[in-house]
Structure formats: C-alpha cells, structure tokens
Amino acid sequence: MNNRTSRRRGAGRLLRAGLLAAIFGWSLAGCGGAGSADAPGPDAVSESQDSGTATLVIGAYSVAKDALQQILPAFGKEWEANTGQKLKFQQSYEASGTQARSIVGGFKADVAVLSLEGDMDKIVKAGLMSDNWKKTDTGGMITRSLVVMGTREGNPLGIADFSDLARPGVKVLFPNPKVSGGAQWDINAIYGAGLKQAERKTGRKDKEAAKAFLSAVYDNVESMDKSGRASMAAFEYGVGDVIVTYENELLARVAQGVHYDIVTPGDTILIENPAGVVDANADEHGVREAAEALVAYLRGEAAQEVFAEKGFRPVNAEVAARHKDKYKTPEGLFDIGYLGGWSQVRANLYAKRGVWYQVLAGQ
Structure with a gap:
C-alpha cells in the first residue's frame, strides 16, 4: 500500500476516531x-x-x-x-x-x-x-511551549528525535496546517530541525536538505486533523504511533492520568x-x-x-x-527568528508554491 492510500484510509479512521472521541469525553466543542x-x-x-x-x-x-x-x-x-x-x-x-x-x-x-x-x-x-x-x-x-512528540507508554518504537519519524512503518499524526496554527508550529519545528542538521554537517542552512527531511516525515503521516486537540483525540483512540504536538498538550493529558511518553527532540522550536x-x-x-x-x-x-x-x-x-525545574531547555532550541521570522516563513513554507506545497505535491 502506498503512502497516499494509507493517508486516505487514515482519514476514514480519523473520522471514526473523532466520533468515538466525542462519546468518550473529547467534546467537539473542545x-x-x-x-x-x-x-x-x-x-x-x-x-x-x-x-x-x-x-x-x-x-x-x-x-x-x-x-x-x-x-x-x-x-x-x-x-x-x-x-x-x-x-x-x-x-x-x-x-x-x-x-x-x-x-x-x-x-x-x-x-x-x-x-x-x-x-x-x-x-x-x-x-x-x-x-x-x-x-x-x-x-x-x-x-510559550515547545513542539515535542508523544508516544505510546514505554515508547515501544524507541522514538528519540524527529529523524525517527521517517523510519519505515512509523505512523505519525499532526494537524492540517491549512487550518491549524499548531500544525504550522509542528512543521516549522521539523523543517527547522532539518536546517539545524544540515548546518552542523555543512556549516550552512541547506533548504533543500530541510525540505527532504520534512518530506520524509510527511510520507509517514497517518492523518491530519483540523486542530491539535482533534489530533490528540484521535491519538488517544489509537490512531498512529507518534503524535507531534505542543508540550503543554501532552503534559496536561499526563497530569490527568493518561499514559504517554513525552519525547523532546534535541532540535525543536519555541512556540509563542x-x-x-x-x-x-x-x-x-x-x-x-x-x-x-x-x-x-x-x-x-x-x-x-x-x-x-x-x-x-x-x-x-x-x-x-x-517552575524552572519543570521546564528544561533542549540544546538545539530555536525560535521563529531562526527561520527568518513569520513573514519569511509564510513566504517560504506556506505560500502557494512554497515548501509545504511542494512536499504535498511530491516535488
């Protein structure tokens, strides 16, 4: 089964997940x-x-x-x-x-x-x-928050960094950036991590390498929902292996007794x-x-x-x-300025022919 077919099937599973999630307490109003x-x-x-x-x-x-x-x-x-x-x-x-x-x-x-x-x-x-x-x-x-990853209890797939999201068979969830601000933060984090990795290897920000990194992760995306909260509802129902989301969203659910492992990538973005x-x-x-x-x-x-x-x-x-003991700072933390600020991010990543469009189109 190819990735595009998998995503279409994932969308159907997500619809069922959303309906059942509402029954189990994730109200659609949320x-x-x-x-x-x-x-x-x-x-x-x-x-x-x-x-x-x-x-x-x-x-x-x-x-x-x-x-x-x-x-x-x-x-x-x-x-x-x-x-x-x-x-x-x-x-x-x-x-x-x-x-x-x-x-x-x-x-x-x-x-x-x-x-x-x-x-x-x-x-x-x-x-x-x-x-x-x-x-x-x-x-x-x-x-403020960070973009992090949530895994099933015990982290059975051994997820340690964003690069692990591109491994064969890993099913990834994050929302749709067309409607979700959280999804844009997620994509910014993954793309920025790609830039960081390239910069360490070559001494420069290689945009093509970062796009390739983002594309490799996208190929494993199981489904994209309309908001971070809806993606979390689907993940709790059992869709996917790893969710890319706000640190605060996972911390809140863990505090309520839901069993996840929270994985903070070495390179990730500061959300504001x-x-x-x-x-x-x-x-x-x-x-x-x-x-x-x-x-x-x-x-x-x-x-x-x-x-x-x-x-x-x-x-x-x-x-x-x-609260300083609760919130640690990863070594490779960067902010939106590392990507050139929001105006450049919109032009580079989310414009009609931008990086995200190219990833969706398989270019």
Missing part, C-alpha cells in the same frame, strides 16, 4: 464545533452592555480551552470586585487559523487568543485590530502564543476597558500560574522562575 453551546457563530453579538453587566466575547484556539475556562471566571470575579460590573463570557474554541478567519469574516470576538502571530496579523490586515497588540513586555505573547483586543468589536460593544484588562490579566501572575499548571511555559518571569 475542538471548536460550530454548533456547540459555548461557541457563538460568526453573527454572534454581545448582549447589551450597561454599568451593571457586560459580556466579553472570546475567540480562542482549541488547545487554550482548559486553561481559559479556569482563568476567565477568576478574572470576572476580580473585575467585579474592582469595578462593580459583572462580566459574562461568550467563548468560541476553534483551530487557530479557523478562528482568525471567522473573526475576519464577522465573528464579533472582543479578544482573540490564538496560536500564532500570523493569525493575529490576518485580523490586523482586515482592519479590525491595531498592531499595538504586540507592544507589551512580552511582545503580545501570553504563553499571542492574545490581543479586537479593537473594532470591543469598541462596538463598549467593552474596551474590560477587554484590555483581560489581556493584561492573561500575562499576570494568577493567570500565568494556571497556564503553568496546564503545561504551558509562562511568559511572566516570576512564575517562570517558580
């Missing part, structure tokens, strides 16, 4: 189901605001759901204590790229919590928010996740002050402790210092 009770559609508008009550509409990427559902009530209590105004929250959770397109398309989110800077840029380019969202001491970022006020919507709804306060709160100690408990690497220095 993956951003459009019809979920906590996910208003693109035409959703906040309730009328008055001095006694207000509604904040939150558009977030799916992996942040567990942390935000703990953080938002705590912020609401603090806001009411400080201002006397009671806050309600409408929440939508989708793959990051889907969420950004939804906001651009008319979903009236007051605050965007997304997986990557490029998705925020889509909202900026649509004229809905200012690029001032970046002007904080963390560059607009509220969490942003949040910002969607100015046009917050102003329209009369909630700018509350929206700005929420984004600031997400960078503060209380929220950062929750993020750290959920497996994210804190951006707050004091909280990061308290």
Whole structure:
C-alpha cells in the first residue's frame, strides 16, 4: 500500500476516531464545533452592555480551552470586585487559523487568543485590530511551549528525535496546517530541525536538505486533523504511533492520568502564543476597558500560574522562575527568528508554491 492510500484510509479512521472521541469525553466543542453551546457563530453579538453587566466575547484556539475556562471566571470575579460590573463570557474554541478567519469574516470576538502571530496579523490586515497588540513586555505573547512528540507508554518504537519519524512503518499524526496554527508550529519545528542538521554537517542552512527531511516525515503521516486537540483525540483512540504536538498538550493529558511518553527532540522550536483586543468589536460593544484588562490579566501572575499548571511555559518571569525545574531547555532550541521570522516563513513554507506545497505535491 502506498503512502497516499494509507493517508486516505487514515482519514476514514480519523473520522471514526473523532466520533468515538466525542462519546468518550473529547467534546467537539473542545475542538471548536460550530454548533456547540459555548461557541457563538460568526453573527454572534454581545448582549447589551450597561454599568451593571457586560459580556466579553472570546475567540480562542482549541488547545487554550482548559486553561481559559479556569482563568476567565477568576478574572470576572476580580473585575467585579474592582469595578462593580459583572462580566459574562461568550467563548468560541476553534483551530487557530479557523478562528482568525471567522473573526475576519464577522465573528464579533472582543479578544482573540490564538496560536500564532500570523493569525493575529490576518485580523490586523482586515482592519479590525491595531498592531499595538504586540507592544507589551512580552511582545503580545501570553504563553510559550515547545513542539515535542508523544508516544505510546514505554515508547515501544524507541522514538528519540524527529529523524525517527521517517523510519519505515512509523505512523505519525499532526494537524492540517491549512487550518491549524499548531500544525504550522509542528512543521516549522521539523523543517527547522532539518536546517539545524544540515548546518552542523555543512556549516550552512541547506533548504533543500530541510525540505527532504520534512518530506520524509510527511510520507509517514497517518492523518491530519483540523486542530491539535482533534489530533490528540484521535491519538488517544489509537490512531498512529507518534503524535507531534505542543508540550503543554501532552503534559496536561499526563497530569490527568493518561499514559504517554513525552519525547523532546534535541532540535525543536519555541512556540509563542499571542492574545490581543479586537479593537473594532470591543469598541462596538463598549467593552474596551474590560477587554484590555483581560489581556493584561492573561500575562499576570494568577493567570500565568494556571497556564503553568496546564503545561504551558509562562511568559511572566516570576512564575517562570517558580517552575524552572519543570521546564528544561533542549540544546538545539530555536525560535521563529531562526527561520527568518513569520513573514519569511509564510513566504517560504506556506505560500502557494512554497515548501509545504511542494512536499504535498511530491516535488
């Protein structure tokens, strides 16, 4: 059976996995189901605001759901204590790229919590928010993580690095980068690891070698789902041997009693996740002050402790210092700057004829 046929069959297995995963507790709302009770559609508008009550509409990427559902009530209590105004929250959770397109398309989110800077840029380019969202001491970022690998308990295939994902017979899962910010981080990590390996051998970043490395991994991809959370649901159901995902996603599941081995590659990328006020919507709804306060709160100690408990690497220095023993730094860690920054990554990797297109096309 060739790899393309395997992937088509994998897609069918993934559909069944998604349905069963929902039955076993991975609600489709957690993956951003459009019809979920906590996910208003693109035409959703906040309730009328008055001095006694207000509604904040939150558009977030799916992996942040567990942390935000703990953080938002705590912020609401603090806001009411400080201002006397009671806050309600409408929440939508989708793959990051889907969420950004939804906001651009008319979903009236007051605050965007997304997986990557490029998705925020889509909202900026649509004229809905200012690029001032970046002007904080963390560059607009509220969490960090790493791209790592999760294996079955005991790591039966002996997976140690990204290069092992290209071995014959290893079935790999990561989401679809067309809709998932997490998938773009995954691909950036694998491609960047290829550059690192070439640089150690030849003293230069060999883009063709990195593309070949990414292509070899892609040939073993069993299926690509719409979000990191949906891929995790499929993996838990039994699809694949190795999942490439956020470190925080695996740490959170292990903390809940799921038995995985977490493998941190020697060369991998530092993930940074942003949040910002969607100015046009917050102003329209009369909630700018509350929206700005929420984004600031997400960078503060209380929220950062929750993020750290959920497996994210804190951006707050004091909280990061308290958790330094939990989060080690791999020797070959690099950030998006190693790949030239997001504008170059979009042009090089994800443009219509870019590296990822060429890998998909077998070129």
